[in-house]
Amino acid sequence: MKKIRSYWVILLVCALALTVSVPAWAKDTIKIGVIGPMQFVQGKGHWNGAVMAMEEINAAGGVNVGGKKMKIELVQADSNEFLNVTDATNAMELLMTRHKVDFVVGGFRTEAVMAMQDIAMEYKKIFFGAGAAHPELCLRVAQDYDTYKYFFRAAPFNSNYLVRSSFLHLQFVAGILKSQLNIPNMKVAIVAEKAMWADPMVTAAEGVIPKFGMEVAGVWRPSPVATDVTAELSAIQRSGAQVIFTIFSSSVGIPFARQAGELKIPAVQVGINVEAQKDSFWEATQGQGNYIFTMNTYSREVEQNELTAPFVNAYVERFGETPTYTADTYAAIKHSLVTAIEKAGTLNADKLVEVIRDQVVKTPTGVVQYMKDDQGRYLHELTWGPGYLLGLGVQWQDGKMAGVWPNKFKASAEAPEISYTGMVDYIIPPWVAEAYKK
Amino acid sequence: MVFDIVITSLIKGSTYAMLAIGFSLIFGVARIVNIAHTAFYMVAAYCIFYTTTQLGFNPFFAIIAAVALVTLLGLITFKLLIAPIREHEAAVLIATIALAIALQEVMMILFTGDYRSVPALIPGFATIMGVKVFYQQLLTFVSVLVVLGLMWLFLLHTKLGLAIRATAQDREVANLVGMNESQVAMLAMGISVGLAGVTGAVLAPLTIVEPHMWNHPLAMMLAVVVLGGLGSIKGSLYAAFILGTAEALVVFLIPAGAYLKGAVALSIMVFVLLVRPAGLFGVQFEEER
Numbered sequence: 001m002k003k004i005r006s007y008w009v010i011l012l013v014c015a016l017a018l019t020v021s022v023p024a025w026a027k028d029t030i031k032i033g034v035i036g037p038m039q040f041v042q043g044k045g046h047w048n049g050a051v052m053a054m055e056e057i058n059a060a061g062g063v064n065v066g067g068k069k070m071k072i073e074l075v076q077a078d079s080n081e082f083l084n085v086t087d088a089t090n091a092m093e094l095l096m097t098r099h100k101v102d103f104v105v106g107g108f109r110t111e112a113v114m115a116m117q118d119i120a121m122e123y124k125k126i127f128f129g130a131g132a133a134h135p136e137l138c139l140r141v142a143q144d145y146d147t148y149k150y151f152f153r154a155a156p157f158n159s160n161y162l163v164r165s166s167f168l169h170l171q172f173v174a175g176i177l178k179s180q181l182n183i184p185n186m187k188v189a190i191v192a193e194k195a196m197w198a199d200p201m202v203t204a205a206e207g208v209i210p211k212f213g214m215e216v217a218g219v220w221r222p223s224p225v226a227t228d229v230t231a232e233l234s235a236i237q238r239s240g241a242q243v244i245f246t247i248f249s250s251s252v253g254i255p256f257a258r259q260a261g262e263l264k265i266p267a268v269q270v271g272i273n274v275e276a277q278k279d280s281f282w283e284a285t286q287g288q289g290n291y292i293f294t295m296n297t298y299s300r301e302v303e304q305n306e307l308t309a310p311f312v313n314a315y316v317e318r319f320g321e322t323p324t325y326t327a328d329t330y331a332a333i334k335h336s337l338v339t340a341i342e343k344a345g346t347l348n349a350d351k352l353v354e355v356i357r358d359q360v361v362k363t364p365t366g367v368v369q370y371m372k373d374d375q376g377r378y379l380h381e382l383t384w385g386p387g388y389l390l391g392l393g394v395q396w397q398d399g400k401m402a403g404v405w406p407n408k409f410k411a412s413a414e415a416p417e418i419s420y421t422g423m424v425d426y427i428i429p430p431w432v433a434e435a436y437k438k
Numbered sequence: 439m440v441f442d443i444v445i446t447s448l449i450k451g452s453t454y455a456m457l458a459i460g461f462s463l464i465f466g467v468a469r470i471v472n473i474a475h476t477a478f479y480m481v482a483a484y485c486i487f488y489t490t491t492q493l494g495f496n497p498f499f500a501i502i503a504a505v506a507l508v509t510l511l512g513l514i515t516f517k518l519l520i521a522p523i524r525e526h527e528a529a530v531l532i533a534t535i536a537l538a539i540a541l542q543e544v545m546m547i548l549f550t551g552d553y554r555s556v557p558a559l560i561p562g563f564a565t566i567m568g569v570k571v572f573y574q575q576l577l578t579f580v581s582v583l584v585v586l587g588l589m590w591l592f593l594l595h596t597k598l599g600l601a602i603r604a605t606a607q608d609r610e611v612a613n614l615v616g617m618n619e620s621q622v623a624m625l626a627m628g629i630s631v632g633l634a635g636v637t638g639a640v641l642a643p644l645t646i647v648e649p650h651m652w653n654h655p656l657a658m659m660l661a662v663v664v665l666g667g668l669g670s671i672k673g674s675l676y677a678a679f680i681l682g683t684a685e686a687l688v689v690f691l692i693p694a695g696a697y698l699k700g701a702v703a704l705s706i707m708v709f710v711l712l713v714r715p716a717g718l719f720g721v722q723f724e725e726e727r
Contacts (some may be wrong), residue, residue, distance in 0.1 A: 039551035219694045220694065223700070226696075227651070230572070230646065231448070232693070234570065235690055254555070254646055255645070261561075262572065263572070280553070284646070285555065
């Protein structure tokens with residue numbers, strides 16, 4: 001009798017140990033944590049993109065994990081990272097400890113994502129960053145691969161490439177101004193919110209703009225949450241700038257666009273204005289954001305490839321708005337993660353890292369391939385450029401977000417022209433044209 | 439550039455003065471540090487947003503509705519939250535902080551964190567000495583003058599104004615001569631919060647309507663009233679224009695440090711306090727403690 005009881009105890013201990021050490025064993029679902037500032041548009045984008053991916057995958061029967069079909073289950077975590085980085089780390093800890101998620105997607109502010117990244121890495125969970133742009137997030141991967149290899153960038157491409165794209169947009173718009181308004185000495189005002197991600201972009205812009213044959217009229221660094229920028233706009237007008245190169249990811253993008261439009265400042269805006277990437281921008285600026293140009297990821301009329309329209313149309317139908325780049329949680333789950341899981345046939349993070357870092361997948365914004373650094377080390381950084389991810393340039397034209405770049409863009413003299421489907425011509429704001437008409 | 443700085447200073451200063459006058463009034467009369475003052479301003483802005491964009495109200499009716507609602511809210515707050523703990527200044531301060539956060543969260547639930555806007559009452563801009571100024575900003579400047587004028591008339595030429603001044607000078611004596619000090623304080627609270635509503639109405643078209651829009655104005659308003667001297671409306675007015683000028687100087691002279699304009703203004707406040715602890719026109723209250 002004693003012997004039988006001992007066998008029972010051993011059996012129970014074994015069962016317990018197996019359950020704890022092999023969590024996927026008895027599981028029917030793959031738990032994915034979606035972390036972001038859920039009370040704000042950015043977090044809603046994270047969540048909506050993930051929901052769409054989950055619904056499509058589950059409707060198709062789930063994910064094939066080594067012959068077993070598993071459904072996806074999402075867990076929402078509000079990082080509240082705009083207001084409090086500690087809230088973000090707490091939310092990530094909860095995903096790890098209470099919800100015991102298998103993977104995480106999301107994050108927005110670099111300062112918060114770096115802290116969240118550390119937690120996810122500690123628990124050895126694959127984390128697709130879908131919002132922060134600072135290169136440091138991926139430099140950490142190269143510098144300490146064993147610790148940070150579980151982090152992959154999903155969107156946007158890093159701020160070095162964001163600035164390179166923006167410079168292409170700046171040259172594109174400046175070229176149109178030069179040819180149509182005959183301005184010989186173009187002056188550019190650099191206006192960047194005071195934030196970590198924008199600092200290297202300002203330095204780069206100051207160095208590169210003179211090489212384009214343009215003069216830097218000055219650098220203005222308003223607070224990311226400034227609500228009144230009339231003083232800055234007065235100073236910019238006094239500087240004689242014809243172009244304002246914007247670097248905004250926060251709310252300041254709204255008053256800057258609105259007040260510049262209302263005051264009819266005779267300078268066009270081009271660069272990054274994350275608020276202008278949203279459908280709500282038109283209403284938020286009371287229509288004064290007309291003719292604002294910004295880098296973007298999606299536009300309703302534009303197709304980067306055959307996957308774009310089905311995703312954008314379904315998203316608009318489901319959520320009533322155009323997706324922004326934080327909705328790339330969709331591509332991170334559906335195209336990067338699930339493809340890798342089905343290929344590897346496991347949920348083991350270490351094995352999946354080896355697949356994801358080398359795989360090439362087509363997503364609605366282009367081709368995702370992770371790059372290595374100059375020394376051949378894995379960076380888990382998105383490859384930027386023609387044939388991979390290039391981004392879009394959109395301009396607000398009478399209430400519509402119209403795609404204007406790339407439109408017959410050539411990366412070099414010999415390179416083929418690139419135009420996405422649905423592009424229209426850039427329009428110079430009438431008051432700017434009026435101001436510089438000879 | 440000089441004109442830019444002067445005009446920007448006047449506009450900025452009038453914005454801060456609008457916020458600070460109401461706060462100074464209630465502190466001067468009833469010694470109530472109402473941290474929720476700018477939260478009431480936020481509620482008024484949301485009210486205008488909702489009534490104009492969702493209900494299709496005429497902006498003028500929307501303003502009247504917003505001011506009335508916010509005043510009512512202020513009176514209820516006084517009766518239920520502040521009056522029972524009025525004798526404990528620290529408790530009032532903490533209670534109004536809690537109220538402000540609660541109002542913020544309510545707005546977050548009702549309207550989410552999305553950025554909203556309201557149209558200008560008077561669209562367009564004027565060019566003054568080469569500087570472009572929104573008509574709405576000029577309206578703010580005029581509103582400050584009108585509010586100050588009305589306050590002066592009310593405080594100096596009405597019986598209620600006399601009661602308010604008497605209470606502000608000495609609450610106990612005012613009580614002893616038969617004034618209902620509590621009712622006077624409630625009236626002052628109503629006027630103060632009503633002014634926050636008016637401020638919300640005037641400034642909402644110049645800013646973004648969102649649940650945290652009360653934070654930055656609160657810091658600047660406190661800086662203004664502390665610099666001017668707690669409870670002194672005249673001091674608040676001077677301080678508002680001093681801080682407005684400091685901000686304008688930062689933006690025009692150090693454009694790459696424009697984000698520091700708030701920090702510089704607050705540093706000036708700290709410096710003045712080191713030299714004059716009671717502020718520019720403040721009264722020492724030590725004898726009352």
